[in-house]
């Protein structure tokens with residue numbers, strides 16, 4: 102196998118059975134794919150399409166009905182592979198009676214990390230996920246988003262080379278999910294491999310290099326995001342604001358080249374950007390309020 | 398203040414041999430079963446996978462990291478502390494102990510009062526603590542799996558057996574904490590409860606036992622004395638003023654242990670059986686003869702009145718200012734009698750037509766006492782060992798069962814082991830009378846019993862020596878062997894109750910009271926830990 106392939110699956114199939122061994126659901130059907138070192142890989146699909154099942158198979162939490170997994174050059178059931186893997190489960194399945202510091206310390210110990218390194222890393226990670234103020238509170242008092250953040254910190258405690266994120270932005274506020282996306286990009290810059298699954302297309306589009314789309318347990322699309330989305334039949338031009346006359350001139354020029362103008366408009370900022378700008382500004386100018394009047 | 402049983406020294410070698418035998422048979426059965434299952438489920442690639450798993454288990458074991466185990470232990474401990482389960486239990490246990498306030502009975506004799514208090518406290522602790530350990534340990538892992546918090550844990554490089562070990566250690570830690578608190582409180586409570594005059598009853602006698610044989614009224618040697626009608630015949634009787642004797646042979650006596658401070662004392666507690674009322678204010682008379690068999694010295698001592706149902710301490714030197722040999726009438730020193738480390742004590746009844754009943758442990762040489770605390774805390778040690786077994790079984794059951802089911806399984810296994818081990822043992826060994834292991838009869842197995850039910854024959858009628866009955870006997874033997882192996886699932890928790898020693902002011906002997914419990918604990922825990930490890934590593938952690 103090539104050096105730069107981190108994950109490879111071959112005909113991966115998972116059938117959930119009930120207690121008596123009767124077939125219940127075919128959650129994954131003959132999935133073959135690979136993830137390359139250093140990329141951000143997105144696993145997309147509607148609810149129940151088998152994304153979580155795939156991640157669990159990769160981690161050896163579930164045993165495949167058929168097919169095999171090689172992850173970091175080892176079979177999925179080999180625990181030693183976990184040394185270099187960070188995993189953020191779909192919901193943060195953590196111990197609710199521990200506080201943030203204890204949580205990170207506990208997982209750090211499971212990696213056999215010495216005490217002083219553990220303490221250092223825990224402190225930095227708690228800062229990075231923005232939980233410094235709440236670090237001594239038990240997780241049962243945390244909101245969903247805060248739990249998500251500590252879940253992420255826990256996934257990074259061993260400075261993993263491969264990070265598996267299951268719906269990383271679910272439950273996060275827009276700032277949180279922007280932070281999460283920034284973090285993913287950062288991790289990529291550090292040369293780490295990230296596999297994330299999500300049904301939020303915007304998230305995936307923003308950060309992923311390559312994607313796979315699953316539907317009903319079957320792989321439907323697989324490839325580079327840029328290539329998959331590039332619509333070669335359309336050209337887009339962005340300029341500073343044009344006067345009506347200038348627009349008319351441009352139309353004429355385009356008409357001469359035989360091009361058909363499909364749309365001329367002022368772009369609307371997306372809501373995410375507005376939200377983030379508002380929240381960040383309100384921190385800078387407390388007490389200000391912006392309410393657009395109905396007339397405009 | 399006497400025991401209702403003979404302390405039997407534990408035979409470590411024999412125990413180890415039996416254990417190894419059972420383990421080998423079990424592993425072979427398990428191995429073959431898993432090979433067959435793997436063959437049925439995954440075809441010819443199955444058996445190599447089984448071997449791979451075994452190999453992997455070995456690798457896992459070698460790679461055990463104390464830090465990871467400790468992390469799991471700490472987690473378990475914290476969980477129990479933060480969820481306050483054990484606080485509730487500790488409180489409950491303490492309250493229970495104080496229920497004993499209402500037990501005091503000023504009229505009772507000192508030794509009986511000590512007995513009441515000590516047995517109450519120890520029994521209460523030996524019930525409550527294992528019960529707490531059982532509930533804690535049966536729920537921990539299943540809950541962890543159900544809440545999927547274990548998902549996050551197993552995606553770290555932690556080995557499955559480290560999870561099992563961590564859980565076990567954590568529950569042992571937390572239960573020990575509670576046990577420690579409760580037992581220390583109990584100890585103070587006992588000593589506060591007793592008035593100063595009774596304090597000296599709180600002691601730990603160290604008996605040196607001998608072997609017992611009898612001489613009948615006609616002067617013949619016998620293994621047993623006379624049965625006065627007790628069907629369970631633990632004690633047998635000798636008749637007064639006949640040739641009947643009960644003879645104890647003591648070996649390995651260390652004469653250096655006795656001095657003015659620790660006189661040579663024979664302590665006894667015999668039963669009396671009267672054929673007529675006699676003088677109502679007079680007790681039966683008993684007389685000892687001390688014999689040094691090697692030097693052929695015989696010294697008959699002064700007779701004494703026995704105190705029925707009480708301890709009779711007989712200080713040889715005090716009661717017999719001078720000793721002389723029965724035949725030569727030469728003066729004899731106690732030292733001479735004990736010099737070879739071997740001594741025979743012949744007890745005779747000196748009341749005509751009355752009977753004295755005796756069992757092996759009814760007469761002993763009393764060695765210097767140990768402290769009551771040592772005896773008390775040895776009982777606590779055994780309760781601790783019992784708790785360890787309960788925890789291991791609970792955690793192992795939680796590895797493959799859900800909380801409620803694991804609890805029921807643990808309750809059944811420990812319950813049978815605690816209350817009915819002897820009974821089950823007698824069933825699977827085909828003994829009719831489980832008080833008396835020597836009585837065996839034909840047709841005690843399932844097939845013989847079925848035959849007797851169908852044909853309405855009573856167990857008293859022996860089977861004829863025909864082919865049919867031979868087959869039945871063989872089938873019984875085979876099925877009893879299988880049942881015997883299966884019955885080893887039940888731990889012998891009856892042996893862990895050494896309260897009777899402490900309550901009766903005896904020291905808990907190492908060879909009969911502690912070693913068997915230690916050996917049982919180790920022997921019982923190892924296979925269950927393996928069961929726990931394998932079921933946790935072979936299962937998907939998806940809760941269904």
Ligand SMILES: Nc1ncnc2c1ncn2[C@@H]1O[C@H](COP(=O)(O)OP(=O)(O)O)[C@@H](O)[C@H]1O
Nearest residue numbers: 117126128147148149150151152153154155939
């Ligand atoms: N433990 C389980 N038992 C039975 N069916 C399951 C189990 N987990 C998931 N499934 C089924 O498998 C399919 C895929 O689930 P999942 O991988 O969780 O989807 P996704 O993460 O893409 O939303 C679904 O139909 C789901 O109902």
Ligand SMILES: [Mg+2]
Nearest residue numbers: 152153154191
């Ligand atoms: Mg999912």
